[in-house]
Each structure stands twice: as structure tokens, then as C-alpha cells.
Amino acid sequence: MAKRTVYCGKVTEELVGEEIVLKGWVQKRRDLGDLIFVDLRDREGIVQIVFNPHFSKEALEIAESIRNEYVIEVKGAVVKRSAGMENDKLQTGRVEIEAHEVTVLNEAKTTPFYIEDGVSVSDEKRMEYRYLDLRRPEMTKNLILRHQLTKTVRNFLDNQNFIDIETPYLTKSTPEGARDYLVPSRVHPGHFYALPQSPQLFKQLLMGAGFDRYYQIVRCFRDEDLRGDRQPEFSQIDIETSFLEPEEIQTFTEEMLAKVVKETKGIDVTLPFPRMSYDDAMNRYGSDKPDIRFGLELIALDDVVKDSGFKVFSGAVANGGMVKALNVKGAADNYSRKDIDALGEFVGIYGAKGLAWLKVDEEGLKGPIAKFFKEDAEALMERTQAEPGDLLLFVADKSSVVYDALGALRVKLGKELNLIDQSQFAFLWIVDWPLVEYDENEDRYTAVHHPFTMPEADTLQYLEDQPDKVRAIAYDIVLNGYELGGGSIRIHKRDIQEKMFKTLGFTKEQAEEQFGFLLDALEYGFPPHGGIALGLDRFAMLLAGEENIREVIAFPKNGRAVDPMAKAPSIVEVKQLDELSIQTAQIESDEEATEE
């Protein structure tokens, strides 16, 4: 083989007159008899090759036999295209290659789908032939973008004295958190490792060990049911520091994120990012990860409607719930009753029993419930800043339902009505979080972040008796309505950590059994510390403008946690299970599991 001199996608006018060697895949071949054009593709782009008996008869003959996706090597001269023949869509569109020699390095069968952007093929088929799917320029670009992202992050942190330290993947199962993936131990029958949901405790222990600034781009595992932005395994930019204030951690984090956006998208985002308290986020957006690229904020109406004749509203307030509204500006005519009924069904998903509505015209409020607001109409219109043409949508319920329902409805309407500037990267810090929340299913308090989050000093006193009142020194970073990451200052004193476990319903023995090594460690000179963890897949997805993290993962799992290409998971040999001293309770056929 000759040595490649340049990538196909990098052949530009500067190389005109030079003899080059290319290696790549045949994207397209047009045979005009004594003249054959081949679009040759590699990871950097496409360039046009011209075969013609004047350049080389032998090359032309070989070119006659080649087909799409053949891998070929071409030696030839770079020439300017004739006037009028330029293709401005291609980076290389002002030149072409006169082929002097060509070698077929490998042949190709007809691929099950075209190797081009926007191809119409099922996700399952794409995953089954992932090596072909990744050849499509948009997928190649996504993975290159992901690399630029990780490279920028690493360089940034390396330059700031962070140390990349690897933590174990075979570790201990802890019931707190999501469901663990387990790994049976061969050496210790009946015992299991767990794959880490995050290296949280290890990175804290590294602070105890004095490393002071740690980072790792690390795989995490959660055996949960999957959604568009979830996979059984995902990657995290994991960071921990000692001796820093939350503001300092936020500052370097946002500098790092801004640098990534600049490097990958060429866009300058403004620093510092805005900060919003958790309470504000919930009240204004019904979400702890608001998309602030558009308004359509939730409007509080409790005081306006608490004495209303409309019992749904006044009753909700009387029962300790709330009433909030969205004012969908100028949308009164866009939404028929049927459309609004559909929105009502949508909020039903979030537990709302109904979606009340009013339209506004020159005369005032209109709609089936308008009659209840004779007296309050003016106050209601003032509060919602209602103008003729507006559509008002209301949910009255307990607060968690109002937030969830209207928060989701807001996002849905924002998309439907094109209120969102898709070119924007709207970062936002959510700060001032509650430490715990009451979990009705488990009938106990659970940590809003995790059990290692430090309470705000002036609320620490309530930890044992009124944990609802305790605030956490925690900060989430939100991008375009997605939770990009979460961080906090951690507990570095044993007594506070023990109180926290107690608040979460652990007995002393349970705390010792599961987290004894952490409690011990806190007594041997543990420094004040805190950090953050950022979802790498999600960040790459948002930078790539994709809506599913699968599009930025080389070999993802499908919605049933299956890799349709490698056919994992699969049945294994009985001998393997015997060695691990485990038995399966039930065996299905291989087909059943890997079919999707």
C-alpha cells in the first residue's frame, strides 16, 4: 500500500498541482463510458475523483468494476474544477482528482441502507449494522464532536491541576439510589460485585487521600427502564475538589462548559451563567431544570382565586394545593376545544385531573368556566397580563401535580409554537435545594441529591426533627431544559453524616454495614470538599442537536437494553454459571431476548 497523503475531506485548492494518495469508500460512481466520476469518502469528507483514459487506462478499467462502499486507494493529481462545475456544498467542491492509479483494497456487498444523512431506516436496523450507520456523515460528525468535547474538558482540567484517577468498576452494591447491575463472584460463591452508579464515594475518599483536584471521564451503570436520554451505561465527567467554595466550583465548571461550546460550536456563551433558586425554578417554570430559552412562565393565582365561585380552584387552595396558569399569548385562535382537550389528556399523564381554560377577546374572558370569574375577572386578567387573543390554561391541584403538569405543558407548547431559539445554549445554575424529600412509597425521607450532601449550616439544626426545612449546599447545571449535571459540597464530618443517615431511616447498623468505611474515613482528617458530575452523553447530544443520546454513542443499547449487533445479552454456557455458583430461575430462548 502507498501511504495516504491527505484525507478526502481535506483536499482543497491549496493542493492543486500536487500528486496525492487517498484511501476511502466509494460514496457514488457515475459511469459516462470513457469518463467515470467517483465520490470518495473518508471520515473527514468527500472528494471527486475523475477516471479518464487520458490519465490512465488501467485505472479507468478498474474503476468500471468498483461499486458503492468499495474501499479503494487512489493516486492522482489535484486539479481545479472547470468553471461552472464547482460544488459549493462540498468543502472540496472547487477541486477534483485526476486518477493515475487505483487499487481496490476491499469489495462491498450492497448495504442494507444508504450511507448518507437523513436516511430512512429503523433505529433497530441502524443499530444492527452500526458499523455502516456510523459511516453516515452525520454520525461520524457526532462522534468526532464527542471527542472534541472530551478533549476540551481534559485539557481544561489538566491545565487546572486536576488529576485523572481511575476508580473501580467492580465494587459494592448499595441499595440507596437506582437499581444496581450485579456481577457474581467466582472466588466467593454467593457474593456479588456491583457496577458503579457513580464513583461518588471513591472520589470523596480521594479527597480524603489528599488529591485535592480529581477528575475522571467514567462509565456509570443503572439498571433502570430506559428513555430517550437514558442508557444502561452512560458516561460522566466526574469532578471533585477540596477546600473550594461552591461558587468556585461553579466558576471553573462554567468556564469549562463555555470552552466546550466555543470549541465544538464556535459559539460564545455569556459568563457567569444565571443562578436561580430551586423554589424560583419550580414556581416560575414548574421544573427544577427549566428551559429558559423562552418565557411562558407559570403564573401563581392562589390569592386571586382562593374565594372564587369555581370550586375546583378555591377548593384546591383550601386543601393546601395551588392554582397556576399559563398565558399562551395570541394562541386563542390556534387551539380548538378539541386541541385543548388533547392538552388536557397530556397533563393527565402528570396526574392533573383536568386542564381548565379561558380565552380572551375584546370583551374579556370567554369559555365554559368564564361565568365563575365575573368578580375576579379583572384581577385574573391583570395577574396573567391577559390581552385579547390570549389563551389561559389552568391547573389546580396539589403543588407537585401543578408543577409537573404545567411544567411539561409549558415545554410542549414552547415546541409546538416555535417559541424556542434552537441556536441558543441556555445554561442555568439551580441553587438552594432542599436536602431531603418525603417519599410516600417508601414512607421515609430520601435525599434529593444523595446522602452525602452537606446541609446549609444555618439549617443544620433541623436535620433530625424537621428535615423538610434543611437546605442543601447543592447546585445543578441545566442546559436547554436538560439536567446536565449536579454537584454539591459533601459532608466531611462523621457526626453530620451519621445524622443524615438517621434522617434517611438507616439504623446505626445499616449505616455501618453499608457505609462504615466512609464513616471511618471521615474521622481521619477529611478535608472540606465538593464537586460535580456532568452527563457527557447528554451534553454531546445537546451540542450535536440530537434528541436521543444513542446518536452520540458508538454502540448503544436499544429500549430493551439489547445490543442488536453483538446480540447482547445472551445465553451463556452452563459451565460458566456453574463456575459462578449461580443458577437461572428461568431460561428463555436467545431469539426472544435479542429480538426487538
Add this chain to the structure above:
Amino acid sequence: MAKRTVYCGKVTEELVGEEIVLKGWVQKRRDLGDLIFVDLRDREGIVQIVFNPHFSKEALEIAESIRNEYVIEVKGAVVKRSAGMENDKLQTGRVEIEAHEVTVLNEAKTTPFYIEDGVSVSDEKRMEYRYLDLRRPEMTKNLILRHQLTKTVRNFLDNQNFIDIETPYLTKSTPEGARDYLVPSRVHPGHFYALPQSPQLFKQLLMGAGFDRYYQIVRCFRDEDLRGDRQPEFSQIDIETSFLEPEEIQTFTEEMLAKVVKETKGIDVTLPFPRMSYDDAMNRYGSDKPDIRFGLELIALDDVVKDSGFKVFSGAVANGGMVKALNVKGAADNYSRKDIDALGEFVGIYGAKGLAWLKVDEEGLKGPIAKFFKEDAEALMERTQAEPGDLLLFVADKSSVVYDALGALRVKLGKELNLIDQSQFAFLWIVDWPLVEYDENEDRYTAVHHPFTMPEADTLQYLEDQPDKVRAIAYDIVLNGYELGGGSIRIHKRDIQEKMFKTLGFTKEQAEEQFGFLLDALEYGFPPHGGIALGLDRFAMLLAGEENIREVIAFPKNGRAVDPMAKAPSIVEVKQLDELSIQTAQIESDEEATEE
């Protein structure tokens, strides 16, 4: 908290006169009444703090209460030490800090061992308190060195157009190779993922996808019994390229390795690295990973001794085996009969039935078997270049035993006799490998590297009928007698891959079942490709001058695959097993498994 202005280990004379803020751990405290000295430690080193009522009474009072491993914050002025009080062992030994303010950030109990280098404590205890063990300067340095290693590798590869791509950790079990760690699937009862032994197939598929230059620093998993340089999980610098010749891959690899040695040790290694054929390595060193920092090569004697009266020798040759010797120069007097008996026991580990020996003095050969070599004595002495004072050691057996026994004995003697220059980094490429070897246990051929290695074109014809004769396009990189990594050109054509599977005893169905997706992929325009994988832990170990990879891993497992700190593996809740549809055949107590 005030903001730290500088690391303890970085306070030098340049800062004299400045007011600084330090945060760190109390390494030592000397209380002279009105004068207290504290050695303050952070990850970068140690600096001396002076407390004295003239600087601050309050600070002195607090200093009286602090103990070893307390975490403190100190504000003070950098001053030059008085003449005669300098400590040249410390980077910071020419200065000290006059303490103006001190704050205790956290207290510490007495640690179970001293936080200092060369501490005498069991490995098990060190692992149980790993967060304390890692505070010891030598361990901190090891992990920082490891980071410099990975950083240098990443920067090198980033600059050479490599793309870092993550491959899955939940993948498919394939019986070829070592034992897999399995992960039961919850969604697909009776089915299992396997943790990857290496991302071999995925990186090849990335070449099929056109990425052309891939790398990843990736965790690999093998459920094998452990040795000093093995752990259940280990890290690999994984590289794959398309369109490159083996020499090109070797060239950038050795440039990368040389750069790492330069960056981490400041040592220039000579490029290119020497190349040695597999056959030469075995014949001269009895090993495919020879330590070439010293001689003591194996000496072939078959022709000299084939007609000898010593039946052990002549018989070995007659039976198709071989006789080889080591000439341990000038060691005749160092080794008594008892010593040599011990060496005989040592070679017994490698299957040798005995270790014959001769000593050389002014009169010629001496020793119990000397009488058999009356006639051959001269030839034997000439071949072994024997001189008075030399000790000759012989093994006569089938070739594999001779290689293993004398290869190991050579290394043992090299260490015992201090023949090895420990400051040297002796890299070596081993090339021209056999493709397969006959496995007597399995009664079939197995791949010397892996089943995807490309045969040398001019030996490909023997693949089906005389696979012993087939050479592989493979290259291992050896450092100081350790296999640092292995690479090869891979098979990129389906028909060759199918033949290879057949040679390894796969039926067509087995090949299809296990590797069908690879075979398919090879038909869709797969480029010629090859790469290499380097053991990161082992490389870090050798750079750090350590003898166990545990010393360069933050949280390793012990010899029974247990993490004595986190107590993994552990018993899990029955509910967890139920969800996974598995049962354990046998349950031991937790103590039994985690005790070591």
C-alpha cells in the same frame, strides 16, 4: 474559608516576603513551649510552619491543640530559614512560614499506620485504609505519575488525529479467550452481558465504520486467578488504525512510549526500538518477552551433546527435545551444591526434571556429570565460552520446558547477581510470530494472539492444512522483561476469517453464532486495519519502579479479588437476585469472603 494561594510543596524562595494561604495535613508537630513547628503536607509536598507568640498568640494556642493528620488552614508570611537551619531534603527546605492565623478544618484520630514512605504495614491493612495509604508521598506520586502518563498518551494521539471513542462495557460473552465476568440481565431472564476482556471487536468495527484512527483508555476485565501484575480489572491504551503498515504502527507507538518516558522520567530512550523475531527471542532468552538489560543468554548445545555419553542430554535430543545451557560467568564459587539444588527446585516449577551443572576451573569441567564429557569437553567449553570460575547450568527436555525453565532461571539469576541496570528502560519489539499453537489440553489449535490476527501473505496457504507453519503479522512490545502490549494487523476479509475460525476448531454454526456480526461486517467494505493494545497499569508500574500493579491503582483488589475497604464483593438482598431471576447455589458468610 480563605482561598489557598499555593500548594505546600510549591513554597520556594521566590515567595519570600509574601503573605500566603495554605491548606493541608499536619505531618508532624514539634512543641517547644512558646515555639511550635508544624510540617504541613499536601499532594505536592511538605513545608514548615512556625508558630510563635510574636507572630500570633491565638495561632500558637490553636497550634497547641492540633495533632497529626489534622486538616488545617494557615495564613502566614514566607521567610527564609536562618543559616544552618535549611533542610536540603525538602523542595521547600530553604523557607518556612510564620503563622499569622490558623484554622482547624477537621480533626483526626490516630491513624493505623504512619503517613510516610516505606511504612511497615501489611498490604491488606494498606488496602483497608486506602485513603490513608494514598496520602503517603510515594503513593501520591505514583498516581500523579500515572496521570502524567495518560495525559501524555492522550495529547500525543489527539495531535495525531486519533479519535477517542468509548465502547460498551455491557457486551456479549465469547468463550474464546479468558474467563468472562458476567452480568445478569433483569429485562431478559436467563441472559447475561459480559464485561469486555478488551474492546477488540468494537475497535475493528470502528475501522469498518471509517474512523481510521481510534484510541481509548479503557477498562478490561478478566476473571482469572491473580498474580502481581494482574488484577480483575485493568486499563488498556487501546489503539486501532486503518491503512497502515505494521512498521507505521510500530513507529508511532514507539514515539509515544518514548515521549511518556521523557515526560515522566526525564529519560531519553533511543529510537527506533530494537526488533527481534519470536524465534530468536525464544532461542536466546527462552522467553517471548526477554529482559534485554542483561546478557546471560541461552546457549544451544544439541549438536555438541547429541552423541554424549550422558543419556539425559543425548536422549533429550534423540526424542526431539533440546539441551540448552546458561553460562553464569564467574559464579562457580558463589553457588554451593545446596544453592544449585535450590535452583533445581526452581526450574522444577517450570516442568524441568532436573538442572544439570558443571563448574569450570583451570583444569577444565568439574562436577558429578563431568565424567560424561571427556570427549566433548572442549567443544562444550568453546560453545559456552567457558572460562575458569564459570558455572554452567543445563536443562535437557522438550523445547517448551527448556525455554520456560531456563528463561525463568535466567531472570532469577540476573536479579540475584545484580546483572540488571535498574535505571534503564529497555524496549523491544518481538515480531514474526506463529499464528497458532497447539493446545494439548483443549486438543485443538488456539490463536497465539487472537483469532482476528492476519496471517503473513506468503504463509496463508498453510492455514487449513499446516497451521503450525503460518506466521502472524503481529508485534509485541516488551519493556524490561514485561509484555507491555501486543498488536497485529487484523483480518479484513471474510474468507480468511472463516478459515481462521475453522483452523481453531469452530464449526460454521459456532463461528456464525459468536462472531456472525463481524463476518457480516467484513463483507461491507472493511478497510485493511491493525492496531495495538498497551497495558497501562503495567507501564505505570514500570515507570514508577514498582513490582506490583496495585501500587499504581487507586483502589485495587487483593489476591482474592476482594476490595478490603469497600468490602466488595458482598452478599446482596434476595430481592435483587429475584429481580435478576437468578439464585445462588451456595451462600457463605460475608466475613469469609472479605477476610484475607
